[in-house]
Amino acid sequence: MAATQETANTLNITTESSTEFSTESLSTALNNYLVVAQDAITSMGFVVQLSIILTIYLCAFLIASKIRKKVVPAKEPSSSSNHALEFVVSRLVAVIFPMLAISFLTLSMFLGEQYDIDTWLINAVLIIAVLLFLNTVVRAVVDGEHIAAFMRWVLLPLVFLHLVGILPHIIAVLETIAITIGNVEVSFYGIARVLVFGVLLFWLGKAFRMAGKKLIRNHKNLDVTTKEVFTKVFEVALFCLGFLLLLNIMGINLTALAVFGGALGVGLGLGLQTIASNFISGIIILLDRSLTIGDFIELEDGSKGFVREFRMRYTVLETYDGKDILVPNEKFINSLMTNWTHKDPKQRYRIDFSVAYKTDIRAMCEIIKTAVAEHPQVISGEDIPFEERPDCEIDSFGDFGVNMFVEFWMFGIDDGKNRVGGDLLLIVFETLREHNIEIPFPQREVRILDDSAPSIINTTPK
Structure with missing residues (x-):
């Protein structure tokens, strides 16, 4: 022994x-x-x-x-x-x-x-x-x-x-090596501790944030809006926890945060009010469900696109051109906004055209409705309510012909990859030419009040 x-x-x-x-x-x-x-x-x-x-x-x-x-x-x-x-x-x-x-x-x-x-x-x-x-x-x-x-x-x-x-003895040596700045004494051990645990907290925060977001967004019993609310709350809570732990590692007394909280409140009321407004507006948007991921919206200034992501300060809109528009959250609260797909993804659109006055309007309307209904993205069929089927009507009597329009319903937005209006204009044009229906063009008649000259000169372009 x-x-x-x-x-x-x-x-x-x-x-x-x-x-x-x-x-x-x-x-x-x-x-x-x-x-x-x-x-x-x-x-x-x-x-x-x-x-x-x-x-x-x-x-x-x-x-x-x-x-x-x-x-x-x-x-x-x-x-x-x-x-x-x-x-x-x-x-x-x-x-x-x-x-x-x-x-x-x-x-x-x-x-x-x-x-x-x-x-x-x-x-x-x-x-x-x-x-x-x-x-x-x-x-x-x-x-x-x-x-x-x-x-x-x-x-x-x-x-x-x-x-x-051995580590306690190394720590004791590092604590003896210190730099005094005014009333603050900073030791090498304190700097090393903050660096090591700061990197570790940063990695843990990022890993937990990604794992938590994935768990929440893959939950099948929650809708998209609720998932986004829980995701934001989780991110904020995780950030606050990491911030408090880092302060504790740095040796800062957390009771001093009461004074810091008062100063922060004054700062929010003055310089940070825009940031706070955007953050609170984002929470309101998620809670009242006025916006969800995938909605197509149009703002008062003409900006429009699909909602792709909610962030703490702004919302990301993706346009059909592949551009991302970063819209401050408070803009959705303070200004007019059109949500095209909020309740129903179906939308109604119309295209305009003109025909000559000599055209049989009733027969022509049936021909155009049949041609438009054949487009695969246009909602049509006997099982569709009558008011949602393609419809051709007179809009007004113009100077050179009868102004017509075709109304139709489709799923999604008539833009980008779902562009339907351009296809239907081509279909209407080809259908009118196929049935020899004249599309009028501008005409003018000039009358000269002179007995020695012809009474009427036709200026119709050839």
Whole structure:
């Protein structure tokens, strides 16, 4: 037992201030180390601990295999899976085995302390297992190349230093190195802590935001508007939580936020009122459901497009030209807005044309209605209500002919890829020419009040 204790004291890494380094030569120290290592390896304690470690890893492997067969689906889901939790669970299955091994090793360490058994080898294996486990988690969960490198080369070494007991001493040294600016003292440890935990909080916030948005938007029992409301509330809550945690890491007393909150209220009332107005307007729009994703709207200034995304400060409209219009949310509250597809995606449109006065109007109307009804995007048929079928009527009597129009209903907007009006104008033109129906053009007659000249000169263009 005493030999085993001597082995543990030799192999463990310590940073006690009372440690004295040997003045012997390097060769003598190396020989002594090899002798102690040989004694440790050939001791009964080493054999017992090695047997326990092998048994632990065998049991962990068997249990992990059983769990993996029940949890992993037959087909591994992709990153675009409909359920985000299924994707995350499938990627975390890889860490079941090291997690079980760490649990069993920790239990062995606890039992060894209870029965006063030296477990230095189990402790060393536990440290290695924890590092391998964290590296597996980083590889399975972290997608970004830069954040993964940060965790491997910064966080994992910090965890190692903590497990071997060196990190507290490094922290104590860093705290002694400080810069005083006025009444504020900034230590190197404080700067390093803010940088490390700031990067970690930033990554966690981004990961939770993306996962939360995906979970909410893939929920089948919620409509689009409710999903957007929950998404915005989740983003705001996550931002506030991350901000408070960062303040706590920086060592700022959160009770001082009461004074900051009063100053912020004054700022909102003066310089930030536009931002606050846009944010609150966005919440109102989502709650009263006046706008939803996919609506086609037209603003008072003529801007129009499809609603593609709601943001905290503005709403994104996509035009048929592929342009994104960023409209402040308060504009939807304070100005006139036309929502073409709010209640019903069906819209009614009309096209205008003219025919000569000698035309049989009744027969011509039936011909035009039949031709327009054949267009695939025009709503027509015997099962359609009469008032929604294509209709041709007289608009007015013009100077050169009878002004006609055709009304029709269609799903969506008559623009972009759903352009129907241009097709129907061509259909009307070809139909009129096919039936020899004259399309009038401007004509003028000039009368000259002179007996020696012709009474009428026809100026009709040829």
